[in-house]
Amino acid sequence: MGKIGIIIRREFNERVKKKSFIISTILVPVLFIGGIALLIFMQQYTMSEAKLIKVLDRSGMIAQRLEDNASVRFEATDQSYDQFKTDETDAFGYLEIGDDIMERPSVRLSSFKASTVELESSISDQISKIVEEEKLKRYDIENLPQIMEEVKTDVTVQAFQIKESADDKESSSSLAMIAAMFSGLLMFMFVTIYGGMVMQGVIEEKSSKVLEVMVSSVRPYELMMGKILGVALVAITQLLIWAVLVVVVGSVLMQTLMGDMVQAAQAMQSGMPADPMLAAQMSNLDSETAAIINQVTDPGYMTMLLGCFLVFFVGGYLLYAAMFAAIGSAVDNVQDTQQLQTPVTVVLMISYFIMFNVMRDPYSAMAVWGSIIPLTSPIIMMARIAYEPPVWQVVLSAVLLYASFVGMVWFAGKIYRVGIFMYGKKPSFKELFKWVRYKY
Amino acid sequence: MDLLRVEHVTKKYAQHTALDDVSLTIPKGSVYGLLGPNGAGKTTLIRIINRITAPDSGQVWLGDKPIAPQDVYRIGYLPEERGLYKKMKVGEQAIYFAQLKGLSRKEATVRLKEWFVRFQIREWWDKKVEELSKGMAQKVQFIVTILHQPELLIFDEPFSGFDPINANLLKEEILRLRDKGATVIFSTHNMASVEEICDHITLINKSRNILSGPLDEIRHKHGNNIFQVDYRGEESALREAVAGLASVMEGAETESVYNSLKIQIPCNDDVKTAIGRINERVEIRSFREIIPSMNDIFIKAVAGEL
Incomplete structure (x- = not known):
């Protein structure tokens, strides 16, 4: 055994025998699994807290079609903005939809706490879809829902790498x-x-x-x-x-x-x-x-x-x-x-x-x-x-x-x-x- | 025969010169004292011999060859700055160092067991170093230094940290190793221990070798022909007897149950005559030369009075 070998042996033995090594070897996987469990738990915990948004819909065609999901819940209201503000409520925010929504696609969201990107995009997506559908309806196309269902397409790309000898192999980045x-x-x-x-x-x-x-x-x-x-x-x-x-x-x-x-x-x-x-x-x-x-x-x-x-x-x-x-x-x-x-x-x-x-x-x-x-x-x-x-x-x-x-x-x-x-x-x-x- | 020769070694660091053209010869089987005040360059010289550092110029010869990397197996070094791995067990640690000095694990274990019995420290084998006292750790360190039976042993301030009993044990072991054929280099400030165990010395001061040679020779050479006479009789009679040949050291302290006087006889040839004359006038109980102690020589040499 050369000198480097003798030194390696000592360095290894001394460290592996240490209590801190044994503890960390056991503790890290425990903490890792515990961390994941905690993450899942936290996710479920935050998911149960759906934000309540009160919706004043002057156009009368949006509010009832807004879909609730895990993070947001909609509720139609006739309260005015000022009433909402003074009213003691546990609602997260107040969404105002104008009766000219078809012409001027803009809505107003007011909240006590800052709103989130997730919430805003969820509202935007839903309302856009509804407005698009309403606009399409104006063209009086027959069987519209059926047509919509048929044109729906989602293209997936299967990537292959070209090889000279073997068969082309599917690769995944x-x-x-x-x-x-x-x-x-x-x-x-x-x-x-x-x-x-x-x-x-x-x-x-x-x-x-x-x-x-x-x-x-x-x-x-x-x-x-x-x-x-x-x-x-x-x-x-x-x-x-x-x-x-x-x-x-x-x-x-x-x-x-x-x-x-x-x-x-x-x-x-x-x-x-x-x-x-x-x-x-x-x-x-x-x-x-x-x-x-x-x-x-x-x-x-x-x-x-x-x-x-x-x-x-x-x-x-x-x-x-x-x-x-x-x-x-x-x-x-x-x-x-x-x-x-x-x-x-x-x-x-x-x-x-x-x-x-x-x-x-x-x-x-x-x-x-x-x-x-x-x-x-x-x-x-x-x-x-x-x-x-x-x-x-x-x-x-x-x-x-x-x-x-x-x-x-x-x-x-x-x-x-x-x-x-x-x-x-x-x-x-x-x-x-x-x-x-x-x-x- | 010489075991180690240091030839014109010079070593400079950025700010100062640690060794300036130092040469010395260490005879095989000697206990060689390397003396000098703090910062004189002793440790640098020892490090050069151990190949921890290299000289800027000059050469070190071990036997009849320039010193080489594999020579670490022939040297045992106990540095002044010493320590052991605190968390490691005593026995395991001693084996580790022995292996690094070229012993097999098995051989190291056998030899260590013998030494542990000899030093009566068998029960320390499985203790961690941090559980030992400083003196105990020093004993272990001493064993580690000599275990591979090196031809050349280098001790830098070996007695610091030892109680008198253990220091004595160490001293005996060093002399025993010399008797078995090892050559010992011994760096220290402790002049009493130098007189006790060294047979050759070199005194280094301000990076230079200022005094070198066999201890007895040096002490005799630096004697100032001062003699102590213990006698029965009149002091005035004695003073008259040596008048013209010697001068009386007035006020010099002497320890004797008799009357006693220190005289200096400048010329060696006059010693016999002086004794004859003194003998005629008083009853001489003892007449001996006062050989200067290593301590005196050291202080004088460093002060530049030699």
Whole structure:
């Protein structure tokens, strides 16, 4: 076992044995599930509170046709606006519809509290529809309702990607988006949790004064590498435990709820529903969902996606962890890290924003460069990967990412060694770069 | 034979020079004292020997080769600034450091058990370091330093933080290790301990090596030919006897059950004559040279009076 191996072993063992690790491993899924439950509960709670709108309809043809929904309830009234204002009421607002609504399509909504966009658009949609129907009626067309029903159309787009060799494959940008957003978020979470752990680990030797004993036995590079990889193993262990929990619960749910849907989607793509039962179900399944389900169940595609996810996720974590190690190398205690930590987090956030841009246009120059430059590549390449970028770009990006990781660890080691002789002084960025050039 | 040679080592930092053309030779099997006031450059020199930092110019030789990365296995270093991982268990931690110094896990465990028995600290094995007192932790740290049986041991202020009993234990262990063939470099301010255990010293002041050599030789060389005479008889008789050969150190304190006087005999050749004359006039009970203490030499050397 090399020195890095010995260090990894210690870093891993010490962390996994900690109470805080065991507690967070159990607590996070509990909080996660609890959070979702709370969200559902809150949604139901707010839904029961439908807003009451009193409607003064001078035209006499709108009020009775307004439909209540979960968030709003309408009630016709003959109260004047002034009466409504003085009247002690629990109504949310007062809607005034003029008798010239057909000519001048405008209504007036007054409320004690500010109204919401959702409410306004709901009122606007409903009244527009009613007015449109009324206008159509004036043309005296026979069988109007029937005609309206017949012309109603909703076009869905089934996207296919052209392949030279194999059959055209249905592709879904939704899955790509979900994968990219998920990996971006996960990366953000990982870097903040485990990056911080690496940073504190690097400071540990200084605060417990083990520093000089350590550097007389190992090179700072080995120490940094051992810490970063040790914490990575901790992260993987924790993630695996969480994943097992989610998969066990998830697969039970999927089996019971989604089994039929998977079959339906496959039938839809092959174009001929095998049995009439499925065909019926198919119409309920929009093609986007079908495409996603097809991709998820396609082993080749999923292997590619997961493979890239692993390569870039791990690479991204390692690079950012190495940056945190460099920060830890430069300071003596945790309090001094804030100033140096911010730029790292900002870069990560910028990558995340660029990602949304990339999803809109995965072949733009920004997307290509962002997916190759190491600091942004782990997040942005993931956003592009589902759009199948040229292989050389993926390979180049991965190579650059891992090379810069090793470079960053070297840089951190360099700062670490110089920092030994600078007890108690907070370094500026300028000094840090001077340190790197030092012959120690 | 020399184990370690430091040749013309210079090390500059941005603001100051830590070491200025320092050379010294450390004989194999010696206990070598590295002395000097605070900030003289001792720790920098030790760090250079440990390859924690590199000299700007000059070279360090271990045996007959320039010192190399794998030589960390041959060196045991107890820095002045020392500590252990607080949350880690004592035994596990000792094994960890031993592994980093090239021992296998198994070998480290066997050796550690022996040492823990020897130091009577077996019951600490599964304790966390934060549960130990500072002195206890120091003992563990000492074991960790020497466990891989290095040829060269470097102790930077080893006795700070030890009570007299444990300091003595440590002293004995250091001498025992020397007897088994290890070479010890020993940096300290404590001159009494230097006299007790060092056989060679180097005194570094203001980044330079100002005094170097075997301890006895240095002490004799810096003696000022002052002798203490314990006698029975008249003081005036003695004063008359040495007149012209030696000067009496007036008011110098002496401790003796007899009459006693300190005299300085500037010329070595006159010592025999002086003794003869004194012998004729008074009854000599003892006649011995006053060899300066390391403390005196240190203070004088640093003040530039040598």
